[in-house]
Amino acid sequence: MSCMELRNVSYTYPGEKMPVINNLTLQIEKGTCLAVRGDNGSGKTTLFRLLNGLAFPDTGRYMFEGTVITEKYLKNNRASKAFHKKIGYLFQNPDVMLFNGTVYDEIAFGPRQMGLPDEETDRRTRDCLQLFGIGHLAEKAPYHLSGGQKKRVALAAVMALNPDVLILDEPMAGLDAGSRAFLHDFLSQLKKAGKTLIMATHDEQLVRDLADQVLVMEMPNMEMSDTETPETV
């Protein structure tokens, strides 16, 4: 059973004529890394919204760990929490991910929503603060941070849930060299730990080092190409 599977999925934004995603079939195995490439506007973010259950295919289906994900399925709060606990999503714009009064609360938000005990929430929050080198920002308001700091906080907030699958939308954009190296290293460690990674990126080195599979998004059609370990779809 694959971790994620899209079968002949098409998606058109309401009110638009052209589908952004057209008859896409894709299979992602647990513990592998998929790199998504493509020009601006080719539908990378839209694909991620589908994978996160924020939008739903018009035709075709999306299966996560063997379960077909539909709007109705995610209406159930418990199913929704379980699904989102397993998938972490780093938005392209970290601003929309930061809505708490302090960085600490921001990171603790996810674990609290999941109903983890207070001590566990606190432990994870402190670990994440340390791991991402943002301990000194704990009591700061997230919206007063710099762009790179915001991205670290957003990633820490996602990782506090310890997702099995991490989806990153242009994670390297807007980072300085130090932060890029840090992120590169962090993602390699995650992959070694057996997490599934899905990322939209223009970073060649990152794709070469981590990706098992590369999906190239094109308008109007999409093509699959494989690197390293080939996969049949």
Add this chain to the structure above:
Amino acid sequence: MLPVWMENTDSYVPPGGGGTFAVKTIRSISAAVGKLQFQQGRESKPFLPAAARLLLLLALILLLSLSRHLLVLLACTALAMMALAALPPDRILSVWKSALAAALLAFLVLLPAMLLRPAGRGNNLIIIWKIFISVQMVSIFNHTTQWNRITSALRRLHVPGVFIFTIDISLKYIVLLGRLINDLLTSYLLRAVGKNKQKYTSVGGVMGVVFLRGTEMNRQMYEAMVCRGFTDDYEGL
């Protein structure tokens, strides 16, 4: 290849005047946004923890509005004056401004009653005085307490998470949108050299963009919350 005009330098002599409208708008917005940010970072040494001060504030306002004794009114006034005296001058001024505005508004509202029923004048004046003092106290609290301290104070007083959350998000939006307006107007100003007959249209455009960006961000923020386990049932902060 670059178009020819781009390879050359324009000799441009700006016509006089113009531009002040945008400059003024930007200045006032920057000032407002700056004030918010200043409040965020400010941590004056509090004589009481924020939660206690918030309780005190609520108690004083309640006392002030319910009590009929002149003595209570005078005591509250004295207290407010003392707290006010501890602030730097520019803050005293801004506290007084908002308090005076509120008192003036109350005066205008009560004016017909005072004219028609002279016997109640004394009471009405006391109401205006009470409003003046209450607004002054709220404003002092506002000036001496960081926003995130206020939200954590509310939390300690067991105010439901959703309310605190709404406050937090609104604040974040004020800052972000304020900054966005500021950036848009600044870039407008940098490009709008000289006179501009369309200045009101431009500002309309800026507001339109801010509105659209606001709604889009709103949607995305909701999605970001869902992705981290939010299911409309708020699990305490």
